[in-house]
Amino acid sequence: MNPDLIEELKALDPLGGRRPEVERGAIDDVLEGVLRTPRPLGRVRTARWIGAVVAAAAVITAAVLVWPDNTAQRVTAVPAASPSPAPAVGTWARTARSPLSPRHYSVTAWIGGAYYLIGGLAGAPCPASADCVEQGSPLRDGARYDPATDTWARIASAPTDMIHALGPANPYPLDAVLDNKLYVVSGTSMVVYDPASDLWLDAPALDAAPVSLHAGAKTLVALFADATKTLSYAHFEPGRGRIEPGRGPVGMWLYHDLVSPSSLHGVTVLGDELVVSNLTADGMTITIMDALTSRGRTTLAVPAGLRQQRPAPVALVTGGEAWAVFPRGDTSAWFLRLSDRTWSSVKLPDTPGTFVAQAVNPVLSWYVTPSGMVAINGHLYDPEKRRWSLTPALPVPAEGAVIASGEGSVLACFGSDAEHSSQNDACYLLRPSPATSRTP
Amino acid sequence: MPPASEGFTGLFERTHGALLAYAVRRVADPADAADVVADTFLIAWRRLEAIPVDAERAWLFGVARRVLANRNRGTRRRHAMVDRLRESLATLPGREPLGSERLPLAEALDRLSERDRELLRLLAWEELSHEEIAVALGISAGAVRVRLHRARQRLQAALVDLTPPGRAGDATRADHLQAGRTR
Numbered sequence: 082m083n084p085d086l087i088e089e090l091k092a093l094d095p096l097g098g099r100r101p102e103v104e105r106g107a108i109d110d111v112l113e114g115v116l117r118t119p120r121p122l123g124r125v126r127t128a129r130w131i132g133a134v135v136a137a138a139a140v141i142t143a144a145v146l147v148w149p150d151n152t153a154q155r156v157t158a159v160p161a162a163s164p165s166p167a168p169a170v171g172t173w174a175r176t177a178r179s180p181l182s183p184r185h186y187s188v189t190a191w192i193g194g195a196y197y198l199i200g201g202l203a204g205a206p207c208p209a210s211a212d213c214v215e216q217g218s219p220l221r222d223g224a225r226y227d228p229a230t231d232t233w234a235r236i237a238s239a240p241t242d243m244i245h246a247l248g249p250a251n252p253y254p255l256d257a258v259l260d261n262k263l264y265v266v267s268g269t270s271m272v273v274y275d276p277a278s279d280l281w282l283d284a285p286a287l288d289a290a291p292v293s294l295h296a297g298a299k300t301l302v303a304l305f306a307d308a309t310k311t312l313s314y315a316h317f318e319p320g321r322g323r324i325e326p327g328r329g330p331v332g333m334w335l336y337h338d339l340v341s342p343s344s345l346h347g348v349t350v351l352g353d354e355l356v357v358s359n360l361t362a363d364g365m366t367i368t369i370m371d372a373l374t375s376r377g378r379t380t381l382a383v384p385a386g387l388r389q390q391r392p393a394p395v396a397l398v399t400g401g402e403a404w405a406v407f408p409r410g411d412t413s414a415w416f417l418r419l420s421d422r423t424w425s426s427v428k429l430p431d432t433p434g435t436f437v438a439q440a441v442n443p444v445l446s447w448y449v450t451p452s453g454m455v456a457i458n459g460h461l462y463d464p465e466k467r468r469w470s471l472t473p474a475l476p477v478p479a480e481g482a483v484i485a486s487g488e489g490s491v492l493a494c495f496g497s498d499a500e501h502s503s504q505n506d507a508c509y510l511l512r513p514s515p516a517t518s519r520t521p
Numbered sequence: 522m523p524p525a526s527e528g529f530t531g532l533f534e535r536t537h538g539a540l541l542a543y544a545v546r547r548v549a550d551p552a553d554a555a556d557v558v559a560d561t562f563l564i565a566w567r568r569l570e571a572i573p574v575d576a577e578r579a580w581l582f583g584v585a586r587r588v589l590a591n592r593n594r595g596t597r598r599r600h601a602m603v604d605r606l607r608e609s610l611a612t613l614p615g616r617e618p619l620g621s622e623r624l625p626l627a628e629a630l631d632r633l634s635e636r637d638r639e640l641l642r643l644l645a646w647e648e649l650s651h652e653e654i655a656v657a658l659g660i661s662a663g664a665v666r667v668r669l670h671r672a673r674q675r676l677q678a679a680l681v682d683l684t685p686p687g688r689a690g691d692a693t694r695a696d697h698l699q700a701g702r703t704r
Contacts, residue, residue: 086673090645093627094546098646100538101545101554101613107605111559112533114602115566116526177567180601232563235601279599 118178171514173476173493175507177231181224183495183504185217185481188243188256190263192276196485196492197236197263199223199274200243205497205504206481219244225276228490228510237279241267257296260319264301266294285332287315295350295396302350302372303334313338314348314355316372337375347393351403351419356394358407364388367405367417381417384424386410399453399465406455406464408448414457416464427462430521434459435472436484449486451513463516470516476509489513529566532577537562539647540581546646547589551610555603557592561585563600579653582643586657629679637672644669 091098179198187201202217219242225234243265245256256265263274264284271284291303301317319332347358355372358365365388370378387410394405394417407415413426436447437459447456454461454470461470475482475493482496482505494508540561544554561584565572572580630638643649643657651669655662 086676087645089623089626090630090641092623093630094646096542096546096646100542101551101610103541103606103609107603107609108537110602110605111537111562112530114559114600115533115562116529118563118566230564231567232560234599236599 170512171471171473173473173509173511175476176226176228176492176510177233179224179226179233179494179506179508180235181222181494182220183497183506184220185483185495186245187220187483188223188245188263188265189483189485189492190256190258191485191487192258192261192263194227194229194488195276196226196228196487197223197274197276198226198483198485198492198494199236199263200239200245201483202244226492226508228487228492231510236274236276237281239265239274240272240281241270255291255294257294257301259296259299259301259317264294264296264317266291266303285317285334287334288336291315293348295348297350297353297372299353300350300372302348302355304348312357312359314372314375318373349394349396349405351396351398351405354419356405356417356419358394369419369422379422381422384410384415384426386413386426387415395448395450395455397450397453397455397464399463402465404455404464406448408455408457414462418464425464425467427457427464427467430458430460434461434521435475436461437479447484449484449491451486451491452489452515454513454516457521460521461513461516462521466516468516469518469521470513471518472513473511477505477507525566525569529569532565532569532572533562536578536581539578540585543582543585543647544589545610545613546642551613552607553592555607555610556600557585557588558606559600559603560588564588573656576653576656578647579649579656582647582649583657583659586639625680625683629676629683632679633672633675636668637675640665640669640672641676 181198182203183205184201184203185206188197188199190197190199200220200223203220204217206217221239221241221243223236223239223243225236226232227234255267256263258264261276263276265272265274266287268290269287271286272281273284274281287303289305292306293304295302295304297316300319302314303317304312304314306312313336315334315336317332317334349356350372353372355370355375357368357370359368365383367381367383368378369381370376387407393409394407397404397406397416403419405417405419407417410426410429413428416425416427417423418425434456436449436456449456449461451461452463452470453465454463456462461472462468463470475496477493478496480497483492483494485492489512491511491513492508493511495505497504537558541554541558544557544561545551548554548557561581564584565581630641633641639658640654643654649657651665652662654665654669658665660668
């Protein structure tokens with residue numbers, strides 16, 4: 082290489098050949114911060130994107146990762162070290178240490194290939210068998226977890242307390258993800274978190290406090306119920322309306338009447354179709370309509386086994402279909418396939434599986450939906466394949482655990498035992514086994 | 522065997538300056554380099570046993586290169602541990618404007634592919650050897666020599682294109698580069 086040309090290139094160096102001068106304290110912060118991060122133990126992972134070739138040494142194709150000793154934790158089904166070069170499937174693996182303190186009822190989201198855990202209530206929840214009100218101070222801090230690299234990072238704290246409404250037993254969250262942004266409704270106010278900029282921004286408020294919030298393909302849907310239980314809803318159109326300086330994504334809420342008195346109701350959104358189930362004195366009815374216009378209403382006949390049950394559908398998207406799942410019929414779970422409006426069912430497992438917590442009443446279920454499967458009485462089931470996935474026991478105490486599902490995985494954090502004698506501060510990741518079993 | 526923390530602390534003290542310089546040179550806003558450094562050292566801490574002892578700086582540069590690529594694809598993390606470093610970098614003096622005599626070379630460099638630019642930057646700015654460049658880019662030392670030769674040729678060709686003919690002083694540069702080509 083022409084040495085004079087190299088010298089000329091050096092003159093283009095933005096730093097002029099010098100190292101940046103920064104205060105030593107700032108450097109010490111980085112060293113201390115890294116050393117505080119535990120190193121994982123006992124798993125061999127292929128170094129997929131670090132290909133270091135040294136002329137005088139062998140090619141390095143795997144990095145030995147060592148997980149920390151977890152015997153101090155009261156957990157179950159944590160695997161021993163696996164020699165597999167790929168992330169383990171079908172076993173829970175402890176993640177890198179989360180920067181978040183133990184908590185429950187956190188808002189969780191899966192956005193852009195990562196988990197987001199935000200807010201919640203500090204510590205353990207009030208035991209189900211105890212006569213007490215909810216305890217723990219509300220939290221606003223949050224963190225992002227990337228399962229591909231097993232790394233956590235704090236995100237900007239929320240501007241308001243973030244509590245996943247009504248806890249994991251209730252399938253009506255007031256948070257939803259649309260267009261890779263997390264929308265959270267508190268009362269009539271809405272804020273939106275944008276992971277790309279790590280910013281929380283105000284979003285257009287609602288006219289009334291909704292009872293549930295759902296995300297479709299292009300819209301959000303907020304459901305309202307008045308004192309007479311008459312239902313109405315609003316859908317959110319991003320991008321419409323007047324731009325106001327300093328505010329977040331522009332959009333408008335557009336309101337619709339449903340006029341559907343009921344004693345109990347449930348809603349889910351799939352694509353941009355609204356699936357509304359009502360339980361009346363005459364039994365359950367299900368109506369499907371276009372969420373953006375409330376037109377094109379179709380009322381469906383409901384299977385006999387579902388007519389008198391709690392009408393809370395769960396949205397599920399498998400490889401090729403969208404489903405409204407009714408996970409708790411009398412003896413079966415029911416699946417409504419949206420494409421052709423047909424029903425199928427599967428017998429409820431006799432014993433609860435992993436994604437169910439023991440409680441007095443009702444049974445708390447986490448309706449996780451990883452890899453096109455849905456938890457039915459705690460067992461993962463694929464309605465398209467009509468098969469179950471064999472899921473290992475939850476590695477964290479079930480009470481107050483924060484459970485979230487993403488594409489191809491489930492994250493479980495914290496939780497405490499029934500007597501609150503110990504609180505877990507660790508998180509675990511599961512990549513579910515494929516649904517191939519005929520029985521749960 | 523010494524604890525991992527000792528080994529990492531030694532690595533950190535030997536390389537943080539060079540890694541920070543590498544990152545600052547490649548981001549538009551120097552403050553963004555702080556998170557690149559944090560991400561890189563976090564990966565190094567977790568994969569300590571994989572770092573080659575005779576090319577640790579280059580290995581870190583290779584990791585940082587991929588961290589930067591992920592940031593360009595929209596995957597960005599902010600680490601609280603680098604809050605002070607970020608503030609410190611934000612106060613760095615601005616870059617000196619290039620003299621007019623340097624502009625053709627800067628433009629010629631811009632015309633090259635990112636791969637060629639990175640090769641030349643690692644050589645000229647980070648002052649890596651061919652073997653170290655091989656580690657940083659994940660290729661063989663032989664491939665480094667071939668690619669550097671071609672990158673140099675492309676840079677020279679671009680520079681000749683950008684140098685107006687007949688200007689006083691430029692004949693010396695063109696002759697010099699022409700001579701270099703035949704070595």
